[in-house]
Each structure stands twice: as structure tokens, then as C-alpha cells.
Amino acid sequence: ERLLSIIELDWLQYPPWGCFVTEDESGLVGFLLSERQTTAYGLPPGARIVAMAVDPSKRRAGIGKRLVAALEDQARSEGIDQIYSVLLTEDDRDSRFLESAGFNASDLKIYVKRV
Numbered sequence: 001e002r003l004l005s006i007i008e009l010d011w012l013q014y015p016p017w018g019c020f021v022t023e024d025e026s027g028l029v030g031f032l033l034s035e036r037q038t039t040a041y042g043l044p045p046g047a048r049i050v051a052m053a054v055d056p057s058k059r060r061a062g063i064g065k066r067l068v069a070a071l072e073d074q075a076r077s078e079g080i081d082q083i084y085s086v087l088l089t090e091d092d093r094d095s096r097f098l099e100s101a102g103f104n105a106s107d108l109k110i111y112v113k114r115v
Helices: 063-077 092-100
Strands: 016-024 027-037 046-054 083-085
Touching: 016 046, 016 063, 027 063, 046 063, 063 083
Parallel strands: 046 083
Antiparallel strands: 016 027, 027 046
8 A cells, every 4th residue: 555644734825725635533534635726727716635645444335435525515605616626647546535425536637758
């Protein structure tokens, strides 16, 4: 499993927004961190999921979908009508989760040239 460690938030282009956690009697079991998205990446304005994780032993219990629903509620209440997530091609599990949560693949193409 991949471990995502966010030590500093200085790398975010914008201040964190739409930050949610889920806890149970054992402690933290999931989180979602997002930021407001401007046109900086060529995307229409919206919200972008920056990081999201659910404890592997707690997956398939609806925690991830509840985190996304909380973000949707906040976005809707603030007039934001689109939420984005950017994944690597090999992130099949994450792609399947997002599709099950109602996300659709984008027509946006990203080109890379290694130097």
C-alpha cells in the first residue's frame, strides 16, 4: 500500500478548503483534503481533491463516499459546481472508486516530456 504523508501544506497553490476527517473508536480512519480550483491548470473553476485516504481495514464501508458527499455539500453551499481529481494512469483502484462515487473521466489530456 502507498502511504501518503503530508508534512507541509506550503506546496498547495491555494489554502486548503474542503477538509474532512472520519473517526471511529480507534481514531482517524479517513480524510479528504481539497482546494478551490481556479483556471491555473487549464480547468474550469471548481474544487480539486488534493489527497484522500481511508484506512485499508475500513475500506468498502462507505467512508470514502461519505467524505466525497461532505465535499459535494460544501461545494454546493458555496456555489461551486465541479469537483476534480487528478490521478496517475496506474491508479486503477482510485479510478474505480471515483467512478463509483459519480465522477466521470475528463476530456483533458496531459502531455509530458521527460528531460
